[in-house]
Amino acid sequence: MPRAEFLLTTGGGGPLREADVPAEVRVPLACHRPLVSAGDAVLAGQKLAEACEPGVGDAHSPLAGVVAEAGECVIAVRGEGQGQIKAADLSGLSGQDLAEALRGLGLDTAGLVKAEILVVNAAPPDIGACAPERLLSLFPETVALGLEAVKSVVAPKRTVLVMAHGLGAALKGCEMFTVPPYHPNGVDGLAARAALGRKAEGAVVVSAAALFHAGRIMETGLPLTEIYFSLGNGLVKAAVGSPLADILPLAGLSAGENDRLILGGLLRGQAARSLDQGLPKGTLALCLVPHGAYPPVADALCLNCGECVLRCPARIMPNMISRCAEFRLFERARQYHLEACVECGLCGYFCPSRRPILQYIQLAKFELAALDRLAAEKAAQEEAS
Amino acid sequence: MSTFSPPSPLLTVSAPPHAHCGRTTRGLMAETLFALAPAAIMAVLVFGLPALRVMALSCAVAVICETLCARAMAGTPAVDDLNALVIGLLFAFLLPASAPWWLVAAGSATSVVLGKMVFGGLGGSPLCAPLVGWAVCKLSWKGAMDYDLSMLSSSLTSPLAQLKHLGPQAVAGISLQDLLLGQQLGGLGAVQVAALLAGGAYLLIRGRLRPHIPLAFLAGTFLTALIYFYLDPAACAPPLFHLLAGGAVLGAFFLAPDCSSSPVGHVPMIVFGLLAGCLVVVIRVYGVYPDGVPFAILLAELLTPLVDRIRPRPLGVG
Ligand code: SF4
Numbered sequence: 001m002p003r004a005e006f007l008l009t010t011g012g013g014g015p016l017r018e019a020d021v022p023a024e025v026r027v028p029l030a031c032h033r034p035l036v037s038a039g040d041a042v043l044a045g046q047k048l049a050e051a052c053e054p055g056v057g058d059a060h061s062p063l064a065g066v067v068a069e070a071g072e073c074v075i076a077v078r079g080e081g082q083g084q085i086k087a088a089d090l091s092g093l094s095g096q097d098l099a100e101a102l103r104g105l106g107l108d109t110a111g112l113v114k115a116e117i118l119v120v121n122a123a124p125p126d127i128g129a130c131a132p133e134r135l136l137s138l139f140p141e142t143v144a145l146g147l148e149a150v151k152s153v154v155a156p157k158r159t160v161l162v163m164a165h166g167l168g169a170a171l172k173g174c175e176m177f178t179v180p181p182y183h184p185n186g187v188d189g190l191a192a193r194a195a196l197g198r199k200a201e202g203a204v205v206v207s208a209a210a211l212f213h214a215g216r217i218m219e220t221g222l223p224l225t226e227i228y229f230s231l232g233n234g235l236v237k238a239a240v241g242s243p244l245a246d247i248l249p250l251a252g253l254s255a256g257e258n259d260r261l262i263l264g265g266l267l268r269g270q271a272a273r274s275l276d277q278g279l280p281k282g283t284l285a286l287c288l289v290p291h292g293a294y295p296p297v298a299d300a301l302c303l304n305c306g307e308c309v310l311r312c313p314a315r316i317m318p319n320m321i322s323r324c325a326e327f328r329l330f331e332r333a334r335q336y337h338l339e340a341c342v343e344c345g346l347c348g349y350f351c352p353s354r355r356p357i358l359q360y361i362q363l364a365k366f367e368l369a370a371l372d373r374l375a376a377e378k379a380a381q382e383e384a385s
Numbered sequence: 386m387s388t389f390s391p392p393s394p395l396l397t398v399s400a401p402p403h404a405h406c407g408r409t410t411r412g413l414m415a416e417t418l419f420a421l422a423p424a425a426i427m428a429v430l431v432f433g434l435p436a437l438r439v440m441a442l443s444c445a446v447a448v449i450c451e452t453l454c455a456r457a458m459a460g461t462p463a464v465d466d467l468n469a470l471v472i473g474l475l476f477a478f479l480l481p482a483s484a485p486w487w488l489v490a491a492g493s494a495t496s497v498v499l500g501k502m503v504f505g506g507l508g509g510s511p512l513c514a515p516l517v518g519w520a521v522c523k524l525s526w527k528g529a530m531d532y533d534l535s536m537l538s539s540s541l542t543s544p545l546a547q548l549k550h551l552g553p554q555a556v557a558g559i560s561l562q563d564l565l566l567g568q569q570l571g572g573l574g575a576v577q578v579a580a581l582l583a584g585g586a587y588l589l590i591r592g593r594l595r596p597h598i599p600l601a602f603l604a605g606t607f608l609t610a611l612i613y614f615y616l617d618p619a620a621c622a623p624p625l626f627h628l629l630a631g632g633a634v635l636g637a638f639f640l641a642p643d644c645s646s647s648p649v650g651h652v653p654m655i656v657f658g659l660l661a662g663c664l665v666v667v668i669r670v671y672g673v674y675p676d677g678v679p680f681a682i683l684l685a686e687l688l689t690p691l692v693d694r695i696r697p698r699p700l701g702v703g
């Protein structure tokens with residue numbers, strides 16, 4: 001029996017609210033090299049920073065103004081004056097060229113490779129993150145535009161649309177599939193698996209929200225500087241980099257002392273550091289968790305109660321994996337099929353000792369990726385010499 | 386540099402998930418204690434104040450030992466998770482009500498130190514902590530641990546010892562009702578069968594205990610006893626007798642499902658339960674000890690790492 005807490009609501013009925021353009025934005029950077037420095041004047045839509053890793057979208061200014069701060073993690077722009085860059089012409093582009101153009105306009109394109117099957121995931125990937133399905137039902141044409149662009153990159157033989165409520169409009173040329181509206185059914189890997197079974201290996205999965213944002217770029221030819229996400233029971237449209245403090249009041253929320261503000265859904269999202277922080281691109285939802293609502297996460301030992309093992313949809317052993325990561329035995333974690341984890345967050349939800357299991361798993365994945373990179377570099381060097 | 390003024394209000398930063406089912410270790414232990422309470426009360430009713438003395442001393446020693454160990458290990462003492470109390474009480478349940486104070490103290494201390502803390506604390510031990518203490522005492526102080534010898538003044542008898550020494554005819558007259566209500570000699574809490582069943586049922590209903598191990602354990606005991614009984618009804622006791630005499634019910638609901646030493650998957654838990662239950666009867670039939678429950682569980686626990694290898698195929702692997 002799925003639990004009531006895991007019901008993925010449609011967020012239906014809630015209005016689409018538009019946040020005002022803020023006086024100052026703080027555009028967060030992930031792995032970017034700034035192209036502007038403090039004091040520079042920028043136009044709305046001007047590129048602020050270039051991604052240093054393939055597949056990561058560049059960062060652009062949502063408003064015309066003056067760069068107040070240009071650091072490694074954030075570029076702040078104070079709104080002053082007018083002016084917008086010219087729209088790019090994307091017609092005639094296709095395949096990898098189009099992907100590269102979209103990346104240059106701010107879209108994350110990391111997962112977009114050639115594949116037999118393309119899965120469009122409109123099911124909410126987390127509790128409180130119903131944006132993908134709602135965007136599909138509100139703006140089917142925009143999503144279809146985005147799908148067309150992505151299809152030109154992926155060149156799939158088959159396209160499958162997965163939904164949790166069947167609310168979204170049908171997308172042309174997609175097979176439809178509905179999963180029961182409970183977390184973790186909407187997590188990308190699990191949704192694809194539910195629709196395709198073992199054929200899901202090697203399929204490319206994109207969120208309907210990503211398609212929508214790609215569609216916006218295709219429609220306007222302008223860089224991605226505004227995003228749509230879930231807040232409360234509605235949708236919000238806000239500029240990337242808007243201070244989180246400005247967004248909460250749109251849904252009548254306000255953060256109190258020691259509350260948690262989550263960028264993303266309840267089970268998988270990241271906690272915001274501060275209310276002044278700028279809204280990151282790729283946010284699907286904002287959730288406010290009151291202080292003391294849940295027992296706090298603890299650096300506690302695993303009792304081996306087995307709850308996590310019995311709940312894990314990937315059928316792995318989060319208890320052993322988190323212990324391996326805890327004691328930095330990352331290779332050992334790999335033997336427990338760490339890579340099968342879809343990061344749904346259920347293990348931590350049920351862990352009675354409140355261990356940060358998902359974080360341990362993410363740490364182990366990160367460290368193993370680094371180890372693999374090192375090993376590959378070493379092998380390449382040896383080959384060269 | 387400008388002075389740093391923290392933005393107001395301050396947010397809590399934490400790792401995902403940001404929601405939780407609300408069930409904590411402390412809650413688990415508290416509910417286990419609650420489930421053990423009926424058996425503790427019954428023990429006092431049947432055996433009188435000596436039983437209360439043993440339970441209180443055992444719990445106190447367990448808590449003190451855990452605190453001292455945690456200090457020595459430079460860790461944060463976690464006695465407030467109530468686990469030491471559970472260990473102390475379960476160990477007391479295995480003792481005769483007449484146990485001398487030094488036996489209680491030594492056993493309880495061994496349970497906590499050797500059964501839990503040397504393995505790093507809660508969840509690290511490959512063996513069920515109270516059973517470690519029990520085994521050490523049983524092997525070291527045979528006389529004091531023998532239920533019949535140490536309780537000479539009692540009019541009750543230990544049915545399993547009678548079965549061992551006098552054969553099934555000797556126990557044929559014992560009514561199942563007496564066994565259920567604790568009218569037998571044995572561990573002071575272990576023999577409160579009806580109360581333990583109620584406690585176990587409470588944990589099952591509350592979802593604090595998965596049914597796999599207890600039910601598989603009872604099924605294993607019952608089926609093995611049934612086979613023996615079927616093969617030679619004259620030489621073996623009936624299966625229900627095996628279920629209700631001695632510590633089988635305590636083992637099934639409170640000792641075998643011990644978190645740190647039992648397996649975690651659906652199938653491994655069932656295999657483990659069946660195995661332990663089956664060993665109970667095998668030891669009772671062939672072993673030198675009248676009651677096979679503690680050793681059966683300890684033996685099965687040694688196989689836990691092996692049993693835990695029975696895993697479903699992970700998502701997308703193979
Ligand atoms: S390990 Fe945890 S986060 Fe990963 S799939 Fe299993 S339950 Fe989900």
Ligand code: SF4
Nearest residue numbers: 302303305306308351
């Ligand atoms: S749920 Fe937590 S305590 Fe239980 S086995 Fe998993 S990690 Fe260990």
